[in-house]
Amino acid sequence: MDLIDILTSAAFWAAAIRIASPLIFATMGELICERAGVLNLGIEGIMVAGAFAGWIAVWAGLPLWGGVAVAFAAGMAFGLLHATLSVPFGLSQHVVGIGVTLLATSLTFYTYRVVLPEVSSPPKIEAFQPFEVPILSHIPLIGPAFFAQTPLTYAAFLLVIAVALVLYRTPLGLAVRAAGENPQAVAAQGLSVTAIRMGAVIVGSGFMAVGGAFLTLSAFDSFFFDMVNGRGWICIALVVFGAWKPGKALLGAVLFAAFDALQIRLQQTPIGAVVPYQLFLMMPYILSILALVLMSRRAEVPAALMVTFNKGER
């Protein structure tokens, strides 16, 4: 298959958008946290917890959207833990984040073994089915790529719009951005930096968990231990790549997913017969590092990212 053929096929772009969806949720979640001034390295573990929580809830009989809600709640719970330790107590965001990831991951695996002690392969659920948007899905190329996805993918794109609107068009968004840029000014306005940052981390973590749940409720129909596989860390790179802006981060996620979809297809071409498959699998991680290096020069980092705020201190 020729490269041009791949890039002009609807199936390729449909796959890219599907691969991008969980990244979009989690990247938006991380972006909300970081705009408020908190680096959330709990993301990887929270995605694992979300993937499991959503799936087990549906397996236990909840409707699919109920599973999404359960995942969101699980993410918020871990977000609350992260926020409590990192905001009012001002503990190292690096250590707290790693700790939350380790805790969320091990709690998830433990719960899995307690709930399903004697299974060799995890049970399957009825996952989200693609929903063809009337009229739009009949547009050539774009239709099948963008408008024949599962409802959760549409939700991911709506989330980007919502995050952008709230961040840039509402007083709440202004407060969140200010908490990440100049917390002293926020406090001078009589607002609570602690409350704003904690809220951002809790809500952001909820979206990370929904990103994880996309894997079990939409991309696949079951839960596997290593299914998140570093996606959380990639999302941290995507936030930097997107210069902490929702639109750019979305673009980054889709571009990244397109590369991922491309490497999967290249594995089946004559190139794939020569190059070891591990090199293809490395590409997402290498790309993430390259993105971090390339953007480092002109990244507009929130000025108070990782700067703790202790009231009364100057």
Place this chain on the structure above:
Amino acid sequence: MRLEPIANPGLARRLAPPALAIAGSFLVASLLALIAGGNPFAVFGAILKGAAGSKFALLETLNRATPLIFTGLAVAVAFRAKLWNIGAEAQLYAGAVVTVMLGTGALPWPSLPLLVVIGVAAMLAGALLLLIPALLKTRFGVDEVVTTLLFNFIFLLFVSYLLEGPLKDPMGMGWPKSARLIPEARLPRIIDGLRLHWGFVLALISALVLWVINTRTTLGFEMRAVGQNAEAARFAGIPVTRVILKTALLSGGLAALAGFSEVAGLKGSLTLDLSPGYGYTGIVVAMLALLHPLGVVVAALFVAAIFVGADAMSRALGVPSYLADIMLASALLMMVLAILLSKFRVVRD
């Protein structure tokens, strides 16, 4: 609420945090064991028995502690200089790869010089692997947490490639596994008949050496100064960038020794499941040890005992062994909180 520094915390106030954090993690684990239908006393009894109840169990705990001492030291030295090396897992595998490359017959030397050369080469590989993220940090300001984490995935895929390609054992029946080390490249057992190898002693020596570096050398002083306040250190004339790079070399080298010791001392060959996350567990070990090199030895023994004991407990009582991972993750979080509370007072306003 507000945090107020405590001027002169007493000895009790400084020693209480680790104790409370460990007690707290036992409490969390007890609750979870109850949920899984296990009696907490029976669970902890089984963990203790599984970790230290027999000569075999005790040796197993010491064996499990060995790689954790190395990765714990690697993390402790890096974190003390605020170099967030989360990539000990990859550096461990770098050391293991070098051990296999040099130890399967490439160098037909007698045992002692061969082991020294392999050990040094392994350390170099791990050091160089961490040097990349460290340079990206000092040159481009790229957060090393993310890059070292991503390197873990990249390097594990690289090892997977090596084990299916250049390093694959031709006699391995198709399994992705390296050839076995020649006898000269194996770390011998300390006492004949006891399943404990010289890697454990090497780990203890490394801890001592690091303690000496930390307390008795200029580099040790500089690393701490950079960790406490990089700006002030720069102002005081400390070459901050060079100190960070030296820290990276030291940290990566220590983590690589874990891979060397596991392959040359315990396994004798390299597979993709050489480390069940020793690199990540090293973070918990280092934090429980308050980043002190000698504390790392104690913490590694404690963590290894929990893991070994939990495996035995799980077989006996059916409570999932992930209980051990939960205990350690919660101990880590409670530890950092406890350290803070030993230095600051929470004031309501």
